[in-house]
Amino acid sequence: MKFARIIWANLLRKKVRLLLTIGSFAVALFLFVFLAVVSDAFNRGADLASADRLVVINRTSIINPLPLKYRDPILRIPGVKVVTHNNWFGGTYIEEKNFFPQFVIDPQNQRQVFPELVVPDDQWNTFVKDRVGAIAGAKLADRFHWKIGDRIPIKTTLYGTNGVWEFNLDGIYHGKRQDADETQFWFQWDYFEEKVPESFKGQIGWYILKVDNPDDGPRIAKTIDDMYANSPFETKTETESAWAAGWVKQFGNIQKLIISIGVVVFFTLLLVTGNTMAISVRERTSELAVFKAIGYSDRAVLFFVLIEALTIALIGGILGLGLALVGVPLLRDALSSVIQNIVLKWSFLGFGLLVALFTGILSGILPGWGAMRLRVVNALRRV
């Protein structure tokens, strides 16, 4: 602690430079955390996937439908416990920007296949009896300040041209996990089947089945795909996590893009801070020589430089994480029509702080090493 005054005085020697370095650190850390949050949002589906769920889609593409008549044959396959199906609705609420995922569900089996998404029984019973009923995720309901009993108009662009479909909000589901997807909107298959044009009737988007034993997954998947091989609607069956990962790939290689940007941010940060520390040490060559002349060891000099770099990193890092705490919720609202499920987890903040400290150490090592190796005689001669 008795050296804190020296370190602090050195840090404050060039205040504008210090502020700019800390500022660039803060912005970079914020960007780093935001990228981690976005990456997590894109991959949440795979993380939340259950090992005992398989998804059956049209072999051509997920946007091609499958016949509803496949349901019973699939259910008869040994090892399949329950089958449900979903359709993508793709509507918007009032304005185009108010986009969120809407799924047509099969109320009979939905809760058995997705037990982690919990709807209170009384709300569920109301929903089942209400043909135009709907269930919304808790975050979605919060976003639009919906409450049970509200009338929700959803405009469709996929099923008919004049389509505003009206729903009664009968229930709100909550995920059992903190990071569960609570942004979905569900409504009933019967209502969907009744309202869609003739050409869409009897077609579902994909099946989701729960199996007795996850080890049987590959066998069951092969059985289903073999059953419908060479038919007009060939199937592709895979685990839910593989399916979720495939869904993300529709957007391109998001993970690779985000990692690339993250790496660039990290190295830029390293160069900026490393450059600042190198200039700072070079400016003080003669002072460091005096420290050594009067008895400060090489390690002490290295320690001073490293602590300075770490302090910049720590202050910049904490500011950046503070920015993330304020900025990510704002960006979540602004980007809600593009990316759902943006969640700022404490683990991201912790990881961000580690990145900050690691960058601080790395940026201080080279200048610190130079200061440590400095020969007093040579350094004093430069004055």
Added chain:
Amino acid sequence: MVKVDGTGNQSSLIQVRDLDKTYRRGGEEIHVLQGLNLDVSPGEFVAFMGPSGSGKTTLLNLMGGLDVPTRGSITVAGDEITHMSSGKLTEWRARHVGFIFQMYNLIPVLTAFQNVELPLLLTKLSKAERRSHVETALSIVGLSDRMHHFPRQLSGGQEQRVTIARAIVSDPTFLLCDEPTGDLDRKSASEVMALLEELVKSHHKTVLMVTHDPLVAARAQTTLHLDKGVLVEASKLQQGVPAGGVA
């Protein structure tokens, strides 16, 4: 007593024997010091003079443990420093040597008090003890009323007096001064020299000083000339005694 012929005895504070220092520049070897001997007793005030490049500062650096000789030995208060490791030498410097540089070399972001306190931060002294030592050192150099000033708020002479306070605060065995008045006007230089004289007379410090200025050198008890790598006493030089002559 100062001797340059290697005949000093064990009572010498500083004993330099057969000291060589050779630099290699390009493919050429430059012999700066050659077989140099020196004995300095405690409480001496010695000035080193000589033309530029004669090796005055090199000798000072070697005796201060900032550089290592090519050959020979330096013993200070019984410790032979020429074979010490870099770490040991650093510890030795903290205990035994007070440095006073031409350009003061104060830390500009620290106050006079904090600059003087720097060597004491390496000791186990308490905060109160450190304060007491620093206040004493600053009062010796006559800067008690400037202890919370930063170097930029002090004159050159005052800065050099802070440097002297920093050099004496840990009560080192001897002081090494490299052109301590080189950057000062005549009046400030005289004040600084008076202070060094006072340290020798009243505080029994041993002072070794490099200077170009004959007037400054005249304030020392002994003046040695360094020429062609060896030392000669000023009085002997005038009598035409060859380099390396007897004391």
